[in-house]
Amino acid sequence: QVQLVESGGGVVQPGRSLRLSCAASGFSFSSHSMHWVRQAPGKGLEWVAVMPYDGSNKYYADSVKGRFTISRDTATDTLFLEMNSLRTEDTAVYYCAREWNVAAAIDAFDIWGQGTLVTIS
């Protein structure tokens, strides 16, 4: 079964750090680009970062550039988001998502995790 399961969310104070994880299963993890997308309470979707399928050029939203780092462990099929210097405006549900198109540089997201809530307060 194709699945993504996020973990690591919680309540942290402004300025602190947090690391999110996304465990993938049921598909070839290294063949798909993987993304983090967040949604503030009651708001719309905001793309955060991408890990390309080949591990090459990573991209970030301007709102997190320099503070967040996306990485992966292909041995355990796990995607990570290291979040530093957290701000109140980073409060959101964070989803990891898979690009549907194998070996694509950028495309739509067909598999999403259930999300993990990060609260900065």
Add this chain to the structure above:
Amino acid sequence: DIQMTQSPSSVSASVGDRVTITCRASQGISSWLAWYQQKPGNAPKLLIHTASNLQSGVPSRFSGSGSGTHFTLTISSLQPEDFATYYCQQAHSFPITFGQGTRLEIK
């Protein structure tokens, strides 16, 4: 950055109605557009990719069209389970951007 603008922001409709949601891109994105459905407390669900390609398992009452800067999502005959929020997303270039969402409510 490419700005995505959806209209309307909300719409009320009845079961059986035909509904169309529009998404406009601030610059041309060819057919690199996706549509998602999101219900409260759930992750988004991919409905359509590359502007008009129905994702596997999505009912055929959903359809997408458009290219360049103007796109539409049409639900041909609303079912009770279709009442949700819909988002468009451009997959042309980074940063990936979403529309602000269209809330589809029961009349």
